[in-house]
Amino acid sequence: MKGVMVQGTASNVGKSWIAAGLCRLLAREGVNVAPFKSQNMSNNAYVTVKGEEIGRAQGVQAEAAGVEATVDMNPILLKPTSDQRSEVILRGVSQTVWSGSEYREQGYERGKQVICESAEKLAEEYDTLVIEGAGSPVEINLNDRELVNMAIADLLDVPVILTADIDRGGVFASIVGTLELLEERHRRRVKGLIINKFRGQRELFDDGVKWLEERTGIPVLGVVPHLENHGIEGEDSLTIQNVRSAQEKALDIAVIHWSYTANNSDVMPLAHEPDVSIRYVKSFKDLGDPDALILPGTRSTIEDFLTAEELGLTEAVQTYAGTGTVVGICGGYQVLCETMYKNPEDEHGISGIGLFPLKTTFLSKKQTIRVKGQTHEESGFAAAAMKGYEIHLGRTEGVIEAPFLELLDGPEGISVDNGRLIGTYMHDCFHNDEWRTEWLNRLRRKAGLPELPILRLAERQKRYDRLADHLEAHLDTQTLREIIEGSGS
Structure with a gap:
């Protein structure tokens, strides 16, 4: 299968955002592209035209790709109902509420089957998939039955781009640590690195890029600056944050x-x-x-x-x-x-x-x-x-x-x-x-504030173009295209 998987060193490093931007970039080039996330854990849902639930991020990514969102783009959605239990939604339909251990014991084989069915349907309809991982691919205690990171990269035989958030600090440790904890066969799948949410003077990070490439042997595809007010919806509660107006009143x-x-x-x-x-x-x-x-x-x-x-x-x-x-x-x-x-x-x-x-x-x-x-x-x-x-x-x-x-x-x-x-x-x-x-x-x-005219926000396509323009300006898109065209293994 032709495609690329965006994984991250942790949650909230920008995987959903970058995947949406890549969907838009490829779609603008005439590529018949669709998003895919095998398993999503989020209470932010998106309703398809058929009245089915998928993760909000995949609905947004489908909009960015210019295609209609379907349940195949997110065949498994887990919606937490407490600290230990989640509603399990398979292909858009609620099935049951399980604890984490119940899901691992009773839902793994069925989940894997559903993922394979959805991936096969997308492969028949689209030329390229932009696939999103979840959290970190090196959750050692869960990796024997994971259904969303390297197991899916293996299943679909696609290359992986590893994304890290420099804004939170510790970017070198998070990248090197993630790669060190991956099995060798999975390390070989990682074909590029993206440093996301950069602030400050880009030239000051040149030495950091050089060090990462020499230390890991993997090219840094880009250092992507933080993009204010991009308007692309986040996936989960980690994106909830206060917003302060620049106006005094x-x-x-x-x-x-x-x-x-x-x-x-x-x-x-x-x-x-x-x-x-x-x-x-x-x-x-x-x-x-x-x-x-x-x-x-x-x-x-x-x-x-x-x-x-x-x-x-x-x-x-x-x-x-x-x-x-x-x-x-x-x-x-x-x-x-x-x-x-x-x-x-x-x-x-x-x-x-x-x-x-x-x-x-x-x-x-x-x-x-x-x-x-x-x-x-x-x-x-x-x-x-x-x-x-x-x-x-x-x-x-x-x-x-x-x-x-x-x-x-x-x-x-x-x-x-x-x-x-x-x-x-x-x-x-x-x-x-x-x-x-x-x-x-x-x-x-x-x-006692002045009234304002209508602010038109419904032009969502402009937001996706702005995001794609931003990525295009800061990523090595030529190498990225070669990665997508090449073999995943």
């Missing part, structure tokens, strides 16, 4: 940071607004008096709610909501209801924060669907087209005087006090430029 948007935050890409469009600062809140001491509060989705709604309750955060949200602006998305919507029932047989339920006179009942079957419509005429907002997706297990019911949205299949969500308080199952609602701008301009007027 800016909107203060607080976002609840659940232990199992899901689809944190929902708030990313706000980070591109010039007068918006985003900060993540874990306890009542952090909340303060923001201009708005967002409760994002969570993979473990009740568990995260109970933890927040113990930390005094739910009471703080109740108090703030008396006069503040609140948006609850998916799990964040559910905890704002009066009662949450663990299942249809649960007679007592758990009292929620209680902003909305609604009840949520958790079901066994998950809803995964792309949705579109517009803001509801009773929502308090001007009519604006809205599109996004839903991924949830709960059903929320009750008397809703003013829905937030009017979707093709009927009203959705809730809007209270002319849109000051919102609950919705629609992920990506802030990606809708007109509505986001109206919501922000309300906050700006209240804060």
